[in-house]
Amino acid sequence: MATFKNIESLGALDGKRVLVRADLNVPMQDGEVSDDTRIRSVTPTIKALAAKGAKVIVMSHFGRPKGQVVPDMSLEALGQPLANITRLPVAFINDCIGDDVTETIDAMENGSVLLLENVRFYPGEEKNDPEFTKLLAANGDAYVNDAFSCCHRAHASTEGIAHLLPSAAGLALEAELVALENALGTPKHPVAAVVGGAKVSTKLDVLTHLVEKVDHLIIGGGMANTFLAAQGVDVGKSLCEHDLADTARDILGRAEKAGCTLHLPTDVVVAKEFAANAENRTVALDQVAADDMILDVGAASVADLSAALHGCKTLIWNGPMGAFEIEPFDKATVALAKAAAELTDEGSLLSVAGGGDTVAALNHAGVAEKFTHISTAGGAFLEWMEGKELPGVKVLEV
Known part of the structure; x- marks a missing residue:
């Protein structure tokens, strides 16, 4: 049975920038989330990291913008639902890489949450482009994947980044892997x-x-x-x-x-x-x-x-x-x-x-x-x- 790195393996996280890959590609109806299962799934990980004093930086895709900026596929609308469910203040920034993102993260308080814009607005995400991956990784001290539903894709935010930062499975992903191992592994x-x-x-x-x-x-x-x-x-x-x-x-x-x-x-x-x-x-x-x-x-x-x-x-x-x-x-x-x-x-x-x-x-x-x-x-x-x-x-x- 394979063993996986978990959050505890990352050590002390107080003041550390932790990039969390969530799957916030949730169904929406009239601008409202119609099924919040995936937000609830990543909540324990976000709360655990925030409780450790980390700056929690959430990444996700939404829809299939195919490397273009598509306003209807912005993650901005997910900021409030994420705040409501985690019961933590959640800020949003309309990019996922670059100087503005770096400055915003630097100004974050320990234990706070920042939601980045849709990673698929960049073609480098789905191509697992090394340069784009480096730009994503530049804003983190550690990486946590809590999006099992995206793990079959070798994208920059699901696979590439884990080669560049200390990495771990989030709580939901860890529970998933244990359950799957018990069901079909052993x-x-x-x-x-x-x-x-x-x-x-x-x-x-x-x-x-x-x-x-x-x-x-x-x-x-x-x-x-x-x-x-x-x-x-x-x-x-x-x-x-x-x-x-x-x-x-x-x-x-x-x-x-x-x-x-x-x-x-x-x-x-x-x-x-x-x-x-x-x-x-x-x-x-x-x-x-x-x-x-x-x-x-x-x-x-x-x-x-x-x-x-x-x-x-x-x-x-x-x-x-x-x-x-x-x-x-x-x-x-x-x-x-x-x-x-x-x-x-x-x-x-x-x-x-x-x-x-x-x-x-x-x-x-x-x-x-x-x-x-x-x-x-x-x-x-x-x-x-x-x-x-x-x-x-x-x-x-x-």
């Missing part, structure tokens, strides 16, 4: 993985990697239809990637060879249209009509899957079981999530979940807080599930 077996979502094509690498790592692979969502079709099941007019039949059969073969039990639905919920409260019925796989759409997993399948989880010690979850956004096609996702939460509550299951749809689905089921760990990262969580090295994490290893 997990307690048997290990189950739930992988749902619309398309096999977006999660090919995940599935291929997991069959070598887990004991039970539960496939749901639209991607289950592709596997069913590959086995000769008529899935009607369901979402299905028929051109990936050979790929699905290859993954089934790999699972069998690796001793991984691959779980597919045995009964499904079908409807003639994709609409809320559409007339629906639960049928066996051989009863799917030509004009049916499979929109959820059936109750018998959920019971079997819940029973499989009862025998497991570790669970990784990414993606819903069905079209959970519309009722009643959320039932399988909710039921399986509740089963996992119950086992976690009892202390028999370590459960780690991540990915945008997954967090929304578990919140919808009302069980997110009962899981051992919920990752708010999308791409970084998926790349971790694929077994890929994350540049922003690698650079923090001891």
Whole structure:
């Protein structure tokens, strides 16, 4: 298991300039933050550094300005929400490098917070340009990364800067790395993985990697239809990637060879249209009509899957079981999530979940807080599930 430098490894920080990479790329609606999860995530790190007397300098990206100054993508609007949640005064400066930034930081009081402008306003950020990285690093005595959701990118503020300053993982990133190591690095077996979502094509690498790592692979969502079709099941007019039949059969073969039990639905919920409260019925796989759409997993399948989880010690979850956004096609996702939460509550299951749809689905089921760990990262969580090295994490290893 790799070990990572943490805040304590930075030593005394009183009066030191600490650059903190946060992910403040939060959803906004009418100029207001509509989901403050990511701000709350970095708050303990900011508060801990401020309590140590550091000058806390927060860096982040927002949107995709592609190296241009785009006023609508300024971080200025995030200053007040950050102050409200951290309960610390937060100043803002409309740049992230240069003399004005240096002067502002020099004038900061120990324990105060400064929010820099969007690092992606400079093309050097995404290019991990050495000159831009040096200019960022010039305003810090130490660097803390607390943005796991950005760690799969080798950008100046996530990877390059860590080579130039004493660096550490923030509290949220540290907790994330511990949880992920427990889930897939050195997990307690048997290990189950739930992988749902619309398309096999977006999660090919995940599935291929997991069959070598887990004991039970539960496939749901639209991607289950592709596997069913590959086995000769008529899935009607369901979402299905028929051109990936050979790929699905290859993954089934790999699972069998690796001793991984691959779980597919045995009964499904079908409807003639994709609409809320559409007339629906639960049928066996051989009863799917030509004009049916499979929109959820059936109750018998959920019971079997819940029973499989009862025998497991570790669970990784990414993606819903069905079209959970519309009722009643959320039932399988909710039921399986509740089963996992119950086992976690009892202390028999370590459960780690991540990915945008997954967090929304578990919140919808009302069980997110009962899981051992919920990752708010999308791409970084998926790349971790694929077994890929994350540049922003690698650079923090001891």
